[in-house]
Amino acid sequence: DSGVTQTPKHLITATGQRVTLRCSPRSGDLSVYWYQQSLDQGLQFLIQYYNGEERAKGNILERFSAQQFPDLHSELNLSSLELGDSALYFCASSVVLGAGEQFFGPGTRLTVL
């Protein structure tokens, strides 16, 4: 158990819909990262927040957005969903701003039908 929690574990929705994925980092970790893992693209970095501020962006689509709240939990919002958005979404956290040692949550499996 990494100490990072993600909800929900599974999410099934239809194309065009909007969903919100939630992540609670380890106690004391200020940095939160979101990654997407699909069959054809592998594990890809989406976005990072540190203490409430966006600090880095990867290959995140404009239909996706995220935020980190004062209590340090983070949410990833995915809108206008397409079939290709079906993937595992992982959240990770670390103590410091830039850390190679990141602690990953169990992931949310999103299925878009």
Added chain:
Amino acid sequence: DAKTTQPPSMDCAEGRAANLPCNHSTISGNEYVYWYRQIHSQGPQYIIHGLKNNETNEMASLIITEDRKSSTLILPHATLRDTAVYYCIVDIIQGAQKLVFGQGTRLTINP
């Protein structure tokens, strides 16, 4: 793009040492070598990292060549639970904003 090259798959007998190679010929002086693994579809798990000296922890050992162009992750006594995809990642430790995962090595431990 990932800066590392790993064999796509490897097999190892249970109880034997598993040696996973990684090539990172373009590594620069301030870049560390990290190893993560992902068991089935669980979240990736940090294993170990190093700069130029060999490192050991309770999970594994990391051997980095003197020229730092390659490294080997060693699981000393592999168990069935070590079956996973192992990722070798090269990145700077300060200010690293993301981990760039390649395809990794799928390690299968056989009974």
